Amino acid sequence: MSQNHEAAVPSPGATRLALVSDCGSCFGLCCVSLAYSASADFAIDKPAGKPCPNLEQDFRCGIHRELRGRGFQGCTVYDCFGAGQKVSQETFQGRDWRAAPETAASMFEVFPVMRQLHELLWYVTEALALPKARPVHAELRAALSRTEALTALAPEALAVLDVPSHREEINQLLLRASELVRAEFPGRKKDRRGADLMGARLKGADLRGANLRGAFLIAADLRGADLRLADLIGADFRDARLSGADLTEAFFLTQAQLNAAKGDATTRIPPSLVRPAHWED
Incomplete structure (x- = not known):
């Protein structure tokens, strides 16, 4: 049983590749679902669920090369850990919110949840690459598998997922990994x-x-x-x-x-x- 379970766990390398943002495979979700206020990071106010005025019809940013100069520094530091393409291409199977407006509200609600799950996957994957954290690697692999399974849930289930509880469980493992690594000093x-x-x-x-x-x-x-x-x-x-x-x-x-x-x-x-x-x- 345990051997079969281990074989089903995604390799850290494969998981990390999936956690790199691919804006070309996303429907501009961070440019729509997230809210921001006019500040040093953003030139304008934008409520959640409203497309940024710089988002073009093909979901590309119209001022991508000028973001910092145009007052959108916040956009240049944001990272969704690959959640955008996951929601766009897998959770909603390639249906975009413009062509299928009935998906919009659910898609925008699910994206921040997926982003949190992908961030956890990033940390767990990194912990698995730390040789000195080997004593907790088995538990980390199990946590990786559970988190991957959560990312595959249907939109309705993702929307009501108790992410804080899952985050706390994983954080305890990450703390143990951290202590093992830093014990060198x-x-x-x-x-x-x-x-x-x-x-x-x-x-x-x-x-x-x-x-x-x-x-x-x-x-x-x-x-x-x-x-x-x-x-x-x-x-x-x-x-x-x-x-x-x-x-x-x-x-x-x-x-x-x-x-x-x-x-x-x-x-x-x-x-x-x-x-x-x-x-x-």
Whole structure:
């Protein structure tokens, strides 16, 4: 029984590929279902369920190459973890909300739920790639399988899914994985979980093995900082200065976090992520 179950679990590599956003296979769901307010991140107010005025008929962004210059910085840092194409092509089987308007309300309701599930899949997949977290790999593989099964639910079931409970269950596994990985630095790990480090002067700081879960690092100076084997899940890197910083072995770091930060060619990042196009050369 257990061998058959293991064989049915998607491989981490295959899962990670499915978690990379493919806007060309999506019906512009983030541009419609999400709400945003005029701010430093968005030039206008937009309620949930209303298409962004920049969304074209083919679901492409009409100002994609000019988003930052036109006041839509928030769009450049958003990442759906592949939830958009999943909802568009699998949950709704390729029926778009314009051609099939009866699907619109349900599609827009399901998208944020799917996005949360895909984010969890990203973290679980990364934890499975951490050799030092091997003691919890079996439980993580089971969690991966359960979460994958949830993403395959019908729209009606997804809409009422208790995501917070599922997230808490997985978070306990991720915490255990984090402790195993960071145990390489006994007695000196910095626990800054949820810390207010806005604008903090951390240039050249040794943050190896640090717990920075949910830390507020907005506009922090992390130039030249060593963040290897640091747990960065949920850390807010908006406008954080990362020039020369080493994040090569940092874990639970997402593309959205990098996109929100300020780095350059000297910033070292994990191989699973890409250097943001707007970073300085």
